[in-house]
Amino acid sequence: MTNTPADQAEKVAGVEVGERRISIPGMTEEGENLAAETNQAAEHSHGGLGETKQLTSGIGSRANRHTGFDVAGFPQPSGREEEWRFTPLKKLTGVLTDEAGQADAAEHRVTASEDVVVSSLAQGIAPRDSVLQPADRAAAVAAKNVDDALHVSVPADVEVAEPIRVDITGAGAGRRANSHIVLQAGTHAKAVFVLEHRGSAAFNGNVEVIVGDGADVKVISLQRWDDDAVHVGQHDAEVGRDASYKHVAVSLGGAVIRLNTNFRYAAEGAEAEMYGLYFADAGQHIEHRTFVDHNSPRNTSNVLYKGALQGASARTVWVGDVLIRKEAVGTDSYEKNQNLVLTDGARADSVPNLEIETGVIEGAGHASSTGRFDENHLFYLMARGIPEKEARQLVVRGFLNEIIQKIGVSSIEDSLQEDLENELEIAGF
Amino acid sequence: MSTLEIKDLHVSIETEQGTKEILKGVSLTITSGEIHAIMGPNGSGKSTLAATIAGHPRYEVTSGSITLDGEDVLEMGVDERAQAGLFLAMQYPVEVPGVTMTNFLRTAKTALDGEAPKLRTWTKEVREAMEQLKIDADFASRNVNEGFSGGEKKRVEILQLELFKPKFAVLDETDSGLDIDALRVVSEGVNRAHEANGMGTMLITHYTRILNYIKPDHVHVFIDGRVAEHGGPELADELEEKGYDRFLAATA
Structure with missing residues (x-):
């Protein structure tokens, strides 16, 4: 079992959960x-x-x-x-x-x-x-x-x-x-x-x-x-x-x-x-x-x-x-x-x-x-010169790209990117 | 030669208890190549000044002006201010999930310059700047500030300062939470940007420690939303010895 730093962990029913792998104290069979x-x-x-x-x-x-x-x-x-x-x-x-x-x-x-x-x-x-x-x-x-x-x-x-x-x-x-x-x-x-x-x-x-x-x-x-x-x-x-x-x-x-x-x-x-x-x-x-x-x-x-x-x-x-x-x-x-x-x-x-x-x-x-969608994200990106629309797209695209990259079929990945651009257009981003 | 001029600036925020005035008439002029230290106790309005210059929506300017070479900064959007050459190194840099540092730096540089940087020279420039600031190379592929320690976030702010080459930088308590090694690395970065680009700098700090590494031309003591006293570097020495008591007693 891997250990989780105690300061990073939250507990659910006595078991540490969260971003990291959990360890289960006292668990055996x-x-x-x-x-x-x-x-x-x-x-x-x-x-x-x-x-x-x-x-x-x-x-x-x-x-x-x-x-x-x-x-x-x-x-x-x-x-x-x-x-x-x-x-x-x-x-x-x-x-x-x-x-x-x-x-x-x-x-x-x-x-x-x-x-x-x-x-x-x-x-x-x-x-x-x-x-x-x-x-x-x-x-x-x-x-x-x-x-x-x-x-x-x-x-x-x-x-x-x-x-x-x-x-x-x-x-x-x-x-x-x-x-x-x-x-x-x-x-x-x-x-x-x-x-x-x-x-x-x-x-x-x-x-x-x-x-x-x-x-x-x-x-x-x-x-x-x-x-x-x-x-x-x-x-x-x-x-x-x-x-x-x-x-x-x-x-x-x-x-x-x-x-x-x-x-x-x-x-x-x-x-x-x-x-x-x-x-x-x-x-x-x-x-x-x-x-x-x-x-x-x-x-x-x-x-x-x-x-x-x-x-x-x-x-x-x-x-x-x-x-x-x-x-x-x-x-x-x-x-x-x-x-x-x-x-x-x-x-x-x-x-x-x-x-x-x-x-x-x-x-x-x-x-x-x-x-x-966090206004602080937006402020941070805009404070670096990135226009609002582009900043929003950057955040949403970045968020969802992690999954698209799992597909591994480039033609599908490309067409999904296009679909997402369209979805973002609908949102007025 | 550029000039950032702040005149009789009054700024309020909305709180649960109603509108609260934070800045009560701040005037300050910085020209290229100058380093101004803004010092003051917590709650004196230093960070409000920084955020107002950058255009954070929470802060409402009720009167006064900020101009950059005569242009009205208050009329500009947040992104336009950055494009005009203003940079805010934030006290609490924000984590932006899903956006890698590489992508972020290139996107920002493109927006600031109006054209994409040449890939080969840019990649080299980023790598060298990271090395100088002792930032691990793998940070380039990590998401902006995500999981970075406090010290790492501050270094990444200074990385941007060096890469984006602003006319004026506002450093909002960049020194807080840094150990002595990190403080030196970060200070060297600021000094490099200052030397290389003739950058004007507004250094906001609570402590005099950073002034051992970054030498200010002017020191302003901030008390209760106003500049209580202007002076040279010797004013910082006095604060180091005697603290803010003299100024606080005067307003009490």
Whole structure:
């Protein structure tokens, strides 16, 4: 365990948290639950897969959240549930309704080189449903109502140089679409998958990612919807032994976006990361929920989500769960969320939850900060001759660039820079 | 030759208890190449004078004037004042997340000069200036002031002073919180800028310690928002020996 200088640390429930890795005094094999006493639904597990999970800690534990394929196991939310309390349910335009999507509501177009295998998977055909376990009603509805899932597979030992693109284009506002995509990389394969969402729809999309042993996989999910689109989705990954996995979510356009991005490990020695960038304008609701399940020993995880908000009623939510199970000794984990509130009237919620069931870990930390655009920043930069507009752009761009730089695909990075310039123009910066 | 002229300056701030006048008629003229020490007890208005010259929005000038070579400084925006050649080394430099020192220095230099500096010579200039101020090279890739110690922040202020080459610099308690080594390094930087560019300097300080390294031509004692006494370097010696009691007794 690493040490934190005492003068730098703040304490939560007796455990030091903050910017640095934490040390956990007195922790051995006993474990401690740091999660808020929330998620009442976990108390009555519906056991959708026919198995009831063992209770490893309190009722608020992420370990006990109900998952399953039975839509009936997830009643229509009222908004009082922990998982739904931030979400504007009335604006969800039917994405939680258990029904088939309209034909052609969202077109999926795959662009990939010849060594990539593109096919479809009917209900019950492996590897469909091997990774993604629906964790809310939306994901259960999508899983059930997609007959043929899109399957994009990179065979073992194949390294794909060009990003594999899946362009998802909505046909119009309120057009109901369910989607289920299985991305697969075989042992020692290397690939970048880009999911780009444009147009408009009432879109409910599941993505499962199978990362083979020793594979190197990036998934870049770009939410560049029109202003009236609704997008709910669950992206789950299982990361193989010694594999490397990176998920980057970029949410810029859409009326309501609610993405659950999660990963767990198949074995040891893997590194997995989730990054997120969001920019909410007036009237937008952008919600990201991340869950890192350290379910096996000696894996590394890192989560960083950064967002900017501008305009009245701009709203963002980040809920980051990290669960370090008893068996996950040697875990090294960190999660952080930072928000920059640019104007009055915007609201950012940030909820990091860290549950640690073993003290035999390398490190576990979480941090969250939500700050206003600081007039003192502006004064400092302007006092050095930089005009106001440029000073504001410098600060916002600098803040969000950290995530863009994680993408590693220069064409996408460039086009996102342009998008951000446009967002800043809207703000009058 | 440039002149920074402050005439009968009155400045107020808004507080929870209402409007409060901080500066009550300050007059001061500095020309190029001169070093003026502004000394006074805490709360006498020294930092208010510094922030007002730089144009901090919190401070409202109710009467009087500040001119730079006859141009009305009070009519200029914060950025325009810097572009006109005024520099404020801040007492508490601000951390700017997400903006690297390299990016910041280049952006500011471009704004000040109206054109981008030539990359090769600029990079060399920055590197050399950092070396002279004993700033680690890796600071260039760190975010502006983020995680810097108090002493490091002050050095970075002086780094900017040397790179931006202002006509006039206001150093707001640059010496406070510095150990003796850092004080010497920072003072040398100020002296270099003074020599190299004929910079006029307003050195605001609570202590006489820094005056061992930076020799003032003029010393002004600030008491309760006014200049209580002007003098030469010998006035600083008197303050060193006897403190501010004589001046405070006079206003009491």
